[in-house]
Amino acid sequence: MKRLIAATLIALPLAGFAATDDNLLVNGSFESNVLRNGTWANFGSIDGWTVGNKGVEVRDxxxxxxLDGQNFVELDSTGNSSISQSFATVAGYTYELSFSYANRPDNRGAASNGISWSVGSLSGTVGQNTSTSWATYTTTFVGTGDVMTLSFAGIGRSDSYGTSLDNVSVSVISTVPEPQSYALMLAGLGTVTLLSRRRRRNT
Ligand SMILES: [Ca+2]
Ligand SMILES: [Ca+2]
Incomplete structure (x- = not known):
């Protein structure tokens, strides 16, 4: 029994390195719509994403x-719009969210630009400037065990000129449970040890 517990304790932290770089999102780089190079179109729906009522502009x-492939999207289409996508999570796993944003060369100034994002209890804004270089935002969050939703929305002046978005991904970076669930597991193992000791003493 002791040897089994020791093996389990060694195996638990090692499981954390069995992370994958696989993107859990569908169409995270917005390449599903095939457009002619140098053209764009406003879509009411695109693969993988729920699209707000003003659509989403896919730009080739x-x-x-x-930044990645040929397409990116803009969320100030005929006005500020939004996209969102849901994905299953495992409670206690750590996930990484990463996406890239830039302002168009012919942007209408910082007050017209920007994107807000949210996933679970996290949220933020990016791109409220006039930089036309791609920048990448990365953060981590812990899975709730339920389906979680990632959302993006155009902010700033709603004038059909907005910030570009590309290369969105959510991936598992650690399968080590958060300290709370880890403590629960160890407590469980402790109970097993006590029971086996007590059983041994009784026999
Ligand atoms: Ca792309
Ligand atoms: Ca705008």
């Missing part, structure tokens, strides 16, 4: 170039 290397 126009008003900027894609």
């Amino acid at each position: 290397n126009i008003s900027g170039s894609a």
Whole structure:
């Protein structure tokens, strides 16, 4: 029994390195719609994402170039719009959210630009400037065990000129449970040890 517990204790932290770089999102780089190079179109729906009522502009290397592949999206289409996507999570796993954003060369100034994002209890804003270089935002969050939703929305002046978004990904970076669930597991193992000791004493 002692040897089994020791083996389990060694195996638990090692499980944390069995992380994957796989993107849990569908169409995170917005390449599903095939457009002619140098053109764009406003879509009411795109693969993988729930689209806000003003649609989403998919751009094939126009008003900027894609960071990944050929396409990126803009969320100030005919006005500020939004996209969201849900994905299953495992309670206690750590996930990494990463996405890239840039302002178009012909942007209408910082007050017109920006994107807000949210996942679980986390949220923030990016791109409220006039930088036309791609920047990447990365953060981590812990899975709740339920389906979680990642959302993006255009902010700033709603004037059909907005910030570009590309290369969105959510991936598992650690399968080590958070300290609380880890403590619960160890407490469980402790109980097993006590029971086996007590059983041994009784026999
Ligand atoms: Ca892309
Ligand atoms: Ca705008």
